[in-house]
Amino acid sequence: MKLSIENLNSFYGSVQVLRELTLHVNTGEVLCLLGRNGAGKTTILKSIMGLVEHNGSIMLGDCEISGLGAHEIPRKGIGYVPQGRRLFAELTVKENLQIGMLIKGEDSHSLDRIFKLFPVLKERLKQESGTLSGGEQQMLAMARALCLQPGVLLLDEPTEGLMPSMIASIRDVVLKLREQGVGILLVEQRIDAVLPVANRVAFIENGYVKAEMERDELANEPDLMRHYVGI
Amino acid sequence: MDFGPFLFLATLEGLVQAAVLCLIALGLSLVFGVMRVVNVAHGEFYMLGAVLAWWITGWFAGNPAIGFVAAIIIGPLLVGVIAYFVERLILRKVEYDPEATIVATIGILYIVQQLVLITFGPDARPVDTPFYFLIEFPWFGYSGYKLLVICAAIMLLLAVWYVITRTRLGLVMRATQYDRETAQNFGIAVNQVYAIVFATGAGLAAVAAVLIVPIQQAHYLMGRDPLLLSFIVVIIGGLGSIRGTLVAALIIGLSDGIISVFFSPTLAKMVSTLLVAMVLVFKPEGLFGSRSQL
Numbered sequence: 019m020k021l022s023i024e025n026l027n028s029f030y031g032s033v034q035v036l037r038e039l040t041l042h043v044n045t046g047e048v049l050c051l052l053g054r055n056g057a058g059k060t061t062i063l064k065s066i067m068g069l070v071e072h073n074g075s076i077m078l079g080d081c082e083i084s085g086l087g088a089h090e091i092p093r094k095g096i097g098y099v100p101q102g103r104r105l106f107a108e109l110t111v112k113e114n115l116q117i118g119m120l121i122k123g124e125d126s127h128s129l130d131r132i133f134k135l136f137p138v139l140k141e142r143l144k145q146e147s148g149t150l151s152g153g154e155q156q157m158l159a160m161a162r163a164l165c166l167q168p169g170v171l172l173l174d175e176p177t178e179g180l181m182p183s184m185i186a187s188i189r190d191v192v193l194k195l196r197e198q199g200v201g202i203l204l205v206e207q208r209i210d211a212v213l214p215v216a217n218r219v220a221f222i223e224n225g226y227v228k229a230e231m232e233r234d235e236l237a238n239e240p241d242l243m244r245h246y247v248g249i
Numbered sequence: 250m251d252f253g254p255f256l257f258l259a260t261l262e263g264l265v266q267a268a269v270l271c272l273i274a275l276g277l278s279l280v281f282g283v284m285r286v287v288n289v290a291h292g293e294f295y296m297l298g299a300v301l302a303w304w305i306t307g308w309f310a311g312n313p314a315i316g317f318v319a320a321i322i323i324g325p326l327l328v329g330v331i332a333y334f335v336e337r338l339i340l341r342k343v344e345y346d347p348e349a350t351i352v353a354t355i356g357i358l359y360i361v362q363q364l365v366l367i368t369f370g371p372d373a374r375p376v377d378t379p380f381y382f383l384i385e386f387p388w389f390g391y392s393g394y395k396l397l398v399i400c401a402a403i404m405l406l407l408a409v410w411y412v413i414t415r416t417r418l419g420l421v422m423r424a425t426q427y428d429r430e431t432a433q434n435f436g437i438a439v440n441q442v443y444a445i446v447f448a449t450g451a452g453l454a455a456v457a458a459v460l461i462v463p464i465q466q467a468h469y470l471m472g473r474d475p476l477l478l479s480f481i482v483v484i485i486g487g488l489g490s491i492r493g494t495l496v497a498a499l500i501i502g503l504s505d506g507i508i509s510v511f512f513s514p515t516l517a518k519m520v521s522t523l524l525v526a527m528v529l530v531f532k533p534e535g536l537f538g539s540r541s542q543l
Contacts, residue, residue: 067434088433104431106424117424120417121436166435 019079019095019169020044021066021201026074028058028065028225035061036072036225043170043201048192050212050233051205053222059205060101062222063172066203067091067098078170093121097168101175101205103159107148111139114147114158118165132161135191153184160191170201177211185211209243254388256507263506265395265464268402271498272457273475274482275409275491276450282489283426283446286340286350290357291454292476294332298324298455299467300365303374317379317463325455332451336444345443358472365469373466398460405456410491422446426489478505481521485528487538496536500524 021043028036035058043049051059065072068088076084078094092098106114115132116124133140136157142150147158156176163171173192177185185208192202192215206212213219213233220230221242229242236243277291301324306316335357343349383390413419424432425442433439457475458467465471482501486493501521508517528535 069430069433087438088430089436089438092434092436098434100431100434104428106427106431108427109420109423113420113423116417116420117432117435117437120421162435 019201020077021096021170021203022075022077023062023066024075024077026062026065026072026076028061028070028072030061030070034225035070036065039074039225039227041203041220041227041230043203045169045201046196046199047217048196048202048204048212048215050216050219051203051222052209052219055207057222058225059222060174061225063098063100063174063203063205066096066172092166092168095166095169096172097163097166097170098172099159099163099174099176101178103155105147105155105159105162107146109147110144111147111150111158112143114162115139115165118162122165122167128165128167132164135164135194136161152179153181153187156180156184156188157191160188164195168200170203171195172203174205175207176204177206177208189215251388254386255510257386258389258391259507259510260503261391261395261506262510263503264399265502266506267499267502268399269457269461270475270478270482270502271495272402272405272460273454274479274486274494274498275406276453276457277479278483278486278489278491278494279409279453280447280450281483283422284340284345284443285347286345286447287347287354288447288450289351289354289476290335290361291354291450291479292472292474293358293361294328294451294472295454295458295475296467296469296472297331297361297365298328298458299462299465299471300369300374300469301327301455302459302462303376303467304369306376313377314379316377317459320376321456321459324459325452328455329448329452333444333448336447340443340447341440362469362472369469371469373468375466376462378463394463398464401460402457405453406491406495409453413491418445478521481525483535484525485536487535490535490537493535493537 023039023041026036026039027034039062041049041062051062053059061070064070066076068086068091072084074084075082078096081094083091083094106117109117115129119128122128138154139158139161142154147155150158160176176188180188189211192204196202196215204212204216213236216233218230218232219236221228231239273291273295277288280286280288280291302320305320305323306313309316309319339353339357340350343353378394380394382393384393384396413422421437421442424435425437425439429439478501482494482497485500486495486497504520505517508520
């Protein structure tokens with residue numbers, strides 16, 4: 019499923035954060051958003067999910083989702099893993115997954131698919147999610163979003179605070195999802211962690227898309243990395 | 250009467266009070282737990298339930314049990330519907346802002362109170378007990394209806410606990426309580442959940458009122474004391490905690506019943522207030538309260 023954002027302007031109260039922003043995520047493609055803190059990357063994801071006041075066009079396939087209520091947007095086929103995971107910490111792993119399955123309904127087939135990607139969760143079903151390790155929490159956050167069987171997945175800093183082995187696991191899952199045709203919009207600070215899975219990258223600064231290119235072209239643009247990401 | 254039987258009688262009276270208080274406070278606690286709204290008008294939904302019970306039982310002359318059954322079904326439903334529209338038309342408009350909702354619910358309190366005064370008048374209205382029989386203990390006979398009130402409250406509490414912990418609706422309510430924004434990301438219509446919770450909270454208060462109105466009388470000012478006691482209960486138990494509400498209602502109900510019988514109702518209120526003060530000083534989140542817990 020293709021996600022198309024055209025001329026997106028987003029606001030926190032009277033402050034405009036995104037300006038005439040245009041982006042596309044194709045089916046089975048990972049688009050990585052790069053930029054310094056405060057550039058507006060998370061706001062892009064929140065705008066797509068209807069959590070931030072905005073105008074402009076956001077199309078999912080042929081369906082205009084801009085202007086829909088925040089609770090209607092996941093029903094169209096978008097999964098969102100927010101920064102900091104935002105698990106329901108007092109609920110068990112199983113209950114968190116049940117929340118994820120509210121829209122599509124509970125079925126053992128989709129649960130099996132989830133457990134194939136994240137086998138550790140199967141052993142932790144009755145555990146309160148707040149007591150999981152950071153890596154397990156991130157897996158649960160992704161698993162919960164995948165319960166929606168999304169065509170497009172929004173990931174906000176999925177490797178934040180994780181050790182290298184966990185980062186590798188998350189990267190593997192992203193690759194598998196990409197192979198299954200899921201479009202992924204990925205916000206990440208750790209460039210090294212995500213570049214191997216990205217098809218394209220976009221540099222965001224002050225709410226604008228400053229540059230957009232194929233991942234392989236990035237090697238020829240060291241100045242861009244230095245300027246927009248600081249490395 | 251000897252001290253032992255006298256204490257037993259006072260305990261029974263305290264349990265009746267605790268049962269009713271628990272239902273009222275549970276409604277208040279549920280609304281705050283899920284919506285973070287301090288509903289100052291909660292006592293008026295209780296009062297409305299009692300007055301409607303008197304009005305509805307008036308339709309059925311003859312067997313008071315039929316009128317009572319009709320009242321306990323129709324009364325809370327009507328109150329729930331009214332609360333549903335109050336939530337949609339007022340609380341939603343102020344976007345559940347904590348300060349604005351307090352002011353709004355104070356306004357609702359006076360509107361409901363004065364409308365009842367205008368419509369039904371200032372008199373206290375008696376409602377017949379649906380049945381009358383005494384349970385004979387060795388020392389005294391005790392009202393079977395009052396024991397029924399305790400049993401009904403226990404069953405309702407169990408039902409609420411079951412819904413919250415074992416059903417899909419309960420899961421949705423808990424998710425909304427813990428993180429409203431994330432709940433929306435999974436298709437939960439938070440506004441709809443809020444409306445249901447607000448109506449349920451008011452409905453629980455109305456059920457408590459219908460249960461108590463054959464013991465007390467329906468009156469347009471009767472919402473004030475239960476509101477204060479409910480706040481005492483939810484502060485001691487921990488706002489949003491069902492377990493805390495139950496324990497605190499038992500403490501307050503029993504202490505109120507026993508102290509009132511042996512000493513004076515004023516002393517009972519002083520003890521309740523002292524308990525609240527101690528909880529606020531030493532455990533401000535309440536005995537069973539946490540960041541966010543049902």
